[in-house]
Amino acid sequence: MKIVITDGATLSGGGVSLERFSRYGEVCAYDLTAPKQLAERLADAEVLLCNKTPVPAEIFDKCPKLRYIGECATGYNNIDIAAAKAHGVTVCNAGVYSTNAVAQHTFALILHHYSCVAAYDAAVRDGVWKRAKTFSVMPYPMEELSGKILAVVGLGSIGRKVAAIGAAFGMHVIAATRTTPRDCPYDLVSVDEAFARADVLTLHTPLTEQTAHMVNRRRLETMKPTALLVNTARGGLINEDDLAWALQNGMIAGAALDVLTEEPMGDTPLYGLENCTITPHVAWTPLETRQRLLSIVEDNLRLYLAGTPQNVIC
Incomplete structure:
Protein backbone atom coordinates (compact mmCIF):
# COMPACT_ATOMS: atom_id res chain seq x y z
CA MET A 1 0.00 0.00 0.00
CA LYS A 2 1.30 3.43 -0.95
CA ILE A 3 0.81 6.31 1.50
CA VAL A 4 1.44 9.86 0.30
CA ILE A 5 1.97 12.74 2.72
CA THR A 6 1.60 15.93 0.73
CA ASP A 7 2.60 18.65 3.21
CA GLY A 8 4.91 17.03 5.72
CA ALA A 9 6.73 20.29 6.39
CA THR A 10 3.67 21.51 8.30
CA LEU A 11 3.60 18.39 10.48
CA SER A 12 7.12 17.16 11.20
CA GLY A 13 10.14 18.63 12.95
CA GLY A 14 10.56 20.09 16.39
CA GLY A 15 10.35 16.73 18.13
CA VAL A 16 7.73 15.16 15.84
CA SER A 17 8.47 12.49 13.23
CA LEU A 18 6.44 10.97 10.39
CA GLU A 19 8.29 7.64 10.57
CA ARG A 20 5.38 6.02 12.42
CA PHE A 21 3.39 5.69 9.19
CA SER A 22 5.99 3.47 7.49
CA ARG A 23 4.67 0.45 9.38
CA TYR A 24 1.47 0.60 7.32
CA GLY A 25 2.97 0.74 3.86
CA GLU A 26 5.34 2.55 1.51
CA VAL A 27 5.46 6.20 2.53
CA CYS A 28 6.23 9.03 0.12
CA ALA A 29 6.46 12.23 2.13
CA TYR A 30 6.73 15.63 0.48
CA ASP A 31 7.41 18.86 2.33
CA LEU A 32 4.80 20.71 0.26
CA THR A 33 2.70 19.91 -2.80
CA ALA A 34 1.57 22.47 -5.35
CA PRO A 35 -1.91 21.98 -6.85
CA LYS A 36 -0.44 21.02 -10.24
CA GLN A 37 1.70 18.31 -8.59
CA LEU A 38 -1.06 16.61 -6.60
CA ALA A 39 -2.55 14.28 -9.22
CA GLU A 40 0.87 12.98 -10.29
CA ARG A 41 1.96 12.30 -6.72
CA LEU A 42 -1.31 10.51 -5.90
CA ALA A 43 -1.52 8.59 -9.16
CA ASP A 44 -0.91 5.14 -7.61
CA ALA A 45 -1.60 5.97 -3.95
CA GLU A 46 -4.32 4.38 -1.84
CA VAL A 47 -3.86 6.66 1.16
CA LEU A 48 -3.42 10.42 1.35
CA LEU A 49 -2.39 12.14 4.57
CA CYS A 50 -2.66 15.92 4.35
CA ASN A 51 -2.95 19.00 6.49
CA LYS A 52 -3.82 22.01 4.32
CA THR A 53 -3.31 20.62 0.82
CA PRO A 54 -6.37 21.45 -1.32
CA VAL A 55 -8.01 18.27 -2.64
CA PRO A 56 -10.52 19.37 -5.33
CA ALA A 57 -13.15 17.19 -7.00
CA GLU A 58 -11.11 16.44 -10.12
CA ILE A 59 -8.43 14.65 -8.09
CA PHE A 60 -10.79 11.77 -7.39
CA ASP A 61 -11.31 11.17 -11.11
CA LYS A 62 -7.57 11.35 -11.80
CA CYS A 63 -6.58 9.09 -8.88
CA PRO A 64 -8.91 6.06 -8.94
CA LYS A 65 -6.77 4.02 -6.50
CA LEU A 66 -7.28 6.56 -3.72
CA ARG A 67 -9.44 5.02 -0.99
CA TYR A 68 -8.66 6.96 2.18
CA ILE A 69 -7.79 10.53 3.18
CA GLY A 70 -6.45 11.23 6.64
CA GLU A 71 -6.99 14.92 7.40
CA CYS A 72 -4.22 15.96 9.78
CA ALA A 73 -6.36 18.69 11.33
CA THR A 74 -9.79 19.28 12.79
CA GLY A 75 -11.07 21.38 9.88
CA TYR A 76 -11.47 19.67 6.50
CA ASN A 77 -12.62 22.50 4.25
CA ASN A 78 -9.54 21.86 2.06
CA ILE A 79 -11.15 18.62 0.80
CA ASP A 80 -14.12 18.37 -1.55
CA ILE A 81 -16.13 16.11 0.73
CA ALA A 82 -19.02 15.63 -1.70
CA ALA A 83 -16.63 14.36 -4.38
CA ALA A 84 -14.86 12.08 -1.90
CA LYS A 85 -18.17 10.57 -0.85
CA ALA A 86 -19.28 10.13 -4.47
CA HIS A 87 -16.08 8.19 -5.22
CA GLY A 88 -16.31 6.04 -2.10
CA VAL A 89 -13.25 7.61 -0.47
CA THR A 90 -13.28 7.59 3.33
CA VAL A 91 -12.21 10.84 4.97
CA CYS A 92 -11.29 10.99 8.66
CA ASN A 93 -10.19 14.06 10.57
CA ALA A 94 -8.15 14.47 13.75
CA GLY A 95 -10.98 15.52 16.01
CA VAL A 96 -10.19 17.28 19.27
CA TYR A 97 -6.39 17.11 19.31
CA SER A 98 -5.90 20.88 19.68
CA ASN A 275 -4.92 47.67 17.15
CA CYS A 276 -4.71 44.33 15.34
CA THR A 277 -2.49 41.61 16.81
CA ILE A 278 -1.63 38.80 14.39
CA THR A 279 0.17 35.53 15.11
CA PRO A 280 1.09 33.15 12.24
CA HIS A 281 -1.40 30.27 12.74
CA VAL A 282 0.49 28.84 15.71
CA ALA A 283 -2.25 28.04 18.22
CA TRP A 284 -2.09 24.33 17.31
CA THR A 285 1.72 23.99 17.38
CA PRO A 286 2.83 23.14 20.96
CA LEU A 287 4.90 19.95 20.94
CA GLU A 288 2.40 17.96 22.96
CA THR A 289 -0.39 19.06 20.63
CA ARG A 290 1.40 17.95 17.47
CA GLN A 291 2.36 14.64 19.07
CA ARG A 292 -1.30 14.10 19.94
CA LEU A 293 -2.31 15.04 16.40
CA LEU A 294 -0.10 12.43 14.76
CA SER A 295 -1.21 9.80 17.27
CA ILE A 296 -4.84 10.42 16.31
CA VAL A 297 -4.01 10.42 12.58
CA GLU A 298 -2.20 7.09 13.03
CA ASP A 299 -5.07 5.61 15.03
CA ASN A 300 -7.50 6.74 12.33
CA LEU A 301 -5.45 4.99 9.64
CA ARG A 302 -4.97 1.84 11.70
CA LEU A 303 -8.68 1.53 12.50
CA TYR A 304 -9.64 2.24 8.89
CA LEU A 305 -7.39 -0.60 7.73
CA ALA A 306 -8.94 -2.82 10.39
CA GLY A 307 -12.39 -2.07 9.03
CA THR A 308 -13.55 0.01 12.01
CA PRO A 309 -12.86 3.64 11.05
CA GLN A 310 -13.25 6.46 13.56
CA ASN A 311 -13.64 10.22 13.23
CA VAL A 312 -15.32 9.64 9.88
CA ILE A 313 -16.36 12.69 7.88
CA CYS A 314 -17.60 10.66 4.94
Missing part, protein backbone atom coordinates in the same frame (compact mmCIF):
# COMPACT_ATOMS: atom_id res chain seq x y z
CA THR A 99 -8.60 21.82 22.20
CA ASN A 100 -6.29 22.77 25.07
CA ALA A 101 -3.69 24.48 22.90
CA VAL A 102 -6.12 26.63 20.94
CA ALA A 103 -8.03 27.62 24.06
CA GLN A 104 -4.71 28.54 25.68
CA HIS A 105 -3.68 30.69 22.72
CA THR A 106 -7.10 32.32 22.62
CA PHE A 107 -6.56 33.58 26.15
CA ALA A 108 -2.95 34.49 25.43
CA LEU A 109 -4.34 36.89 22.81
CA ILE A 110 -7.04 38.18 25.15
CA LEU A 111 -4.56 38.75 27.97
CA HIS A 112 -2.13 40.39 25.56
CA HIS A 113 -4.83 42.96 24.84
CA TYR A 114 -6.00 43.65 28.38
CA SER A 115 -2.79 43.18 30.41
CA CYS A 116 -0.42 44.94 27.99
CA VAL A 117 2.46 42.59 28.87
CA ALA A 118 4.32 43.14 25.59
CA ALA A 119 4.06 46.92 25.86
CA TYR A 120 5.27 46.98 29.46
CA ASP A 121 8.11 44.56 28.72
CA ALA A 122 9.24 46.79 25.84
CA ALA A 123 9.04 49.86 28.08
CA VAL A 124 11.19 48.25 30.78
CA ARG A 125 13.75 47.17 28.17
CA ASP A 126 13.85 50.79 26.98
CA GLY A 127 14.73 51.94 30.51
CA VAL A 128 11.40 53.52 31.42
CA TRP A 129 11.34 51.89 34.86
CA LYS A 130 14.95 52.82 35.60
CA ARG A 131 14.15 56.45 34.92
CA ALA A 132 10.89 56.43 36.90
CA LYS A 133 10.38 58.44 40.10
CA THR A 134 7.67 56.11 41.43
CA PHE A 135 7.73 52.38 42.14
CA SER A 136 5.07 51.70 39.51
CA VAL A 137 4.95 52.97 35.93
CA MET A 138 1.56 52.75 34.23
CA PRO A 139 1.38 54.43 30.81
CA TYR A 140 -0.68 51.60 29.32
CA PRO A 141 -4.19 51.19 30.77
CA MET A 142 -4.98 47.65 31.90
CA GLU A 143 -8.39 46.09 32.49
CA GLU A 144 -9.75 43.13 34.45
CA LEU A 145 -11.44 40.29 32.62
CA SER A 146 -13.76 39.67 35.54
CA GLY A 147 -17.23 41.00 34.81
CA LYS A 148 -16.71 41.34 31.08
CA ILE A 149 -19.07 39.60 28.65
CA LEU A 150 -17.31 36.81 26.75
CA ALA A 151 -19.29 35.83 23.65
CA VAL A 152 -18.25 32.42 22.33
CA VAL A 153 -19.42 31.75 18.78
CA GLY A 154 -19.30 28.01 18.23
CA LEU A 155 -19.62 25.69 21.22
CA GLY A 156 -17.65 22.66 20.10
CA SER A 157 -14.79 21.25 22.16
CA ILE A 158 -12.62 24.36 21.79
CA GLY A 159 -15.50 26.76 22.33
CA ARG A 160 -16.53 24.92 25.50
CA LYS A 161 -12.96 25.01 26.82
CA VAL A 162 -12.68 28.75 26.12
CA ALA A 163 -16.03 29.34 27.82
CA ALA A 164 -14.89 27.42 30.90
CA ILE A 165 -11.66 29.41 31.12
CA GLY A 166 -13.59 32.64 30.73
CA ALA A 167 -15.94 31.64 33.52
CA ALA A 168 -12.93 30.85 35.73
CA PHE A 169 -11.73 34.43 35.16
CA GLY A 170 -15.11 35.66 36.34
CA MET A 171 -16.36 36.62 32.90
CA HIS A 172 -20.05 36.42 32.04
CA VAL A 173 -20.19 33.86 29.23
CA ILE A 174 -22.79 33.90 26.48
CA ALA A 175 -22.70 31.50 23.54
CA ALA A 176 -24.03 31.27 20.00
CA THR A 177 -24.11 27.74 18.63
CA ARG A 178 -25.74 25.94 15.70
CA THR A 179 -26.97 23.06 17.87
CA THR A 180 -28.43 23.45 21.34
CA PRO A 181 -26.26 21.60 23.88
CA ARG A 182 -27.77 19.76 26.82
CA ASP A 183 -27.49 21.35 30.26
CA CYS A 184 -25.58 24.35 28.93
CA PRO A 185 -24.45 26.54 31.83
CA TYR A 186 -24.21 29.63 29.62
CA ASP A 187 -26.81 31.98 28.17
CA LEU A 188 -27.54 30.92 24.58
CA VAL A 189 -28.01 33.78 22.14
CA SER A 190 -28.17 34.37 18.40
CA VAL A 191 -25.00 35.21 16.50
CA ASP A 192 -26.22 38.78 16.02
CA GLU A 193 -26.89 39.16 19.75
CA ALA A 194 -23.43 37.76 20.53
CA PHE A 195 -21.83 40.49 18.43
CA ALA A 196 -23.96 43.22 19.96
CA ARG A 197 -23.40 42.23 23.61
CA ALA A 198 -19.76 41.12 23.59
CA ASP A 199 -16.88 42.77 25.36
CA VAL A 200 -14.79 39.95 23.93
CA LEU A 201 -16.09 37.96 20.96
CA THR A 202 -14.19 34.80 20.07
CA LEU A 203 -14.81 32.58 17.03
CA HIS A 204 -14.72 28.78 17.21
CA THR A 205 -16.74 27.60 14.23
CA PRO A 206 -15.71 25.65 11.13
CA LEU A 207 -15.47 27.48 7.81
CA THR A 208 -18.52 26.61 5.72
CA GLU A 209 -20.71 28.36 3.17
CA GLN A 210 -22.90 29.46 6.08
CA THR A 211 -20.08 30.84 8.26
CA ALA A 212 -17.86 32.44 5.60
CA HIS A 213 -17.56 36.20 6.26
CA MET A 214 -19.80 35.94 9.31
CA VAL A 215 -17.71 38.86 10.60
CA ASN A 216 -18.79 41.65 8.29
CA ARG A 217 -19.54 45.34 8.31
CA ARG A 218 -23.18 44.88 9.33
CA ARG A 219 -22.26 42.93 12.46
CA LEU A 220 -19.17 44.98 13.28
CA GLU A 221 -21.31 48.12 13.31
CA THR A 222 -23.39 46.62 16.13
CA MET A 223 -20.41 45.92 18.40
CA LYS A 224 -19.28 48.01 21.34
CA PRO A 225 -16.47 50.46 20.53
CA THR A 226 -14.55 48.89 23.44
CA ALA A 227 -14.94 45.31 22.15
CA LEU A 228 -12.16 42.89 21.21
CA LEU A 229 -12.60 40.37 18.37
CA VAL A 230 -10.56 37.15 18.56
CA ASN A 231 -10.21 34.53 15.82
CA THR A 232 -8.24 31.30 16.30
CA ALA A 233 -10.53 29.27 14.02
CA ARG A 234 -10.40 30.00 10.28
CA GLY A 235 -9.44 33.20 8.51
CA GLY A 236 -12.33 32.99 6.05
CA LEU A 237 -14.81 33.66 8.84
CA ILE A 238 -13.82 37.33 8.59
CA ASN A 239 -14.25 39.82 5.77
CA GLU A 240 -10.84 41.40 6.24
CA ASP A 241 -11.70 44.62 4.38
CA ASP A 242 -14.68 45.15 6.69
CA LEU A 243 -12.63 44.39 9.81
CA ALA A 244 -9.86 46.79 8.74
CA TRP A 245 -12.49 49.49 8.23
CA ALA A 246 -13.93 48.82 11.71
CA LEU A 247 -10.51 48.97 13.37
CA GLN A 248 -9.47 52.13 11.55
CA ASN A 249 -12.73 53.91 12.36
CA GLY A 250 -13.03 52.97 16.02
CA MET A 251 -16.02 50.68 15.59
CA ILE A 252 -14.24 48.19 17.87
CA ALA A 253 -11.17 48.58 20.06
CA GLY A 254 -9.08 45.76 18.68
CA ALA A 255 -8.71 42.39 17.01
CA ALA A 256 -6.43 39.47 17.79
CA LEU A 257 -6.03 36.89 15.05
CA ASP A 258 -4.11 33.63 14.64
CA VAL A 259 -5.56 32.94 11.19
CA LEU A 260 -6.05 34.88 7.97
CA THR A 261 -7.93 34.29 4.73
CA GLU A 262 -4.66 33.82 2.84
CA GLU A 263 -1.91 31.80 4.50
CA PRO A 264 1.01 32.45 4.43
CA MET A 265 -0.02 36.08 4.88
CA GLY A 266 -0.82 37.80 1.64
CA ASP A 267 -1.78 41.39 0.92
CA THR A 268 -4.21 41.85 3.80
CA PRO A 269 -5.50 45.27 4.86
CA LEU A 270 -5.03 44.18 8.47
CA TYR A 271 -1.24 44.15 8.24
CA GLY A 272 0.38 46.90 10.27
CA LEU A 273 -2.72 48.13 12.08
CA GLU A 274 -1.73 49.06 15.64
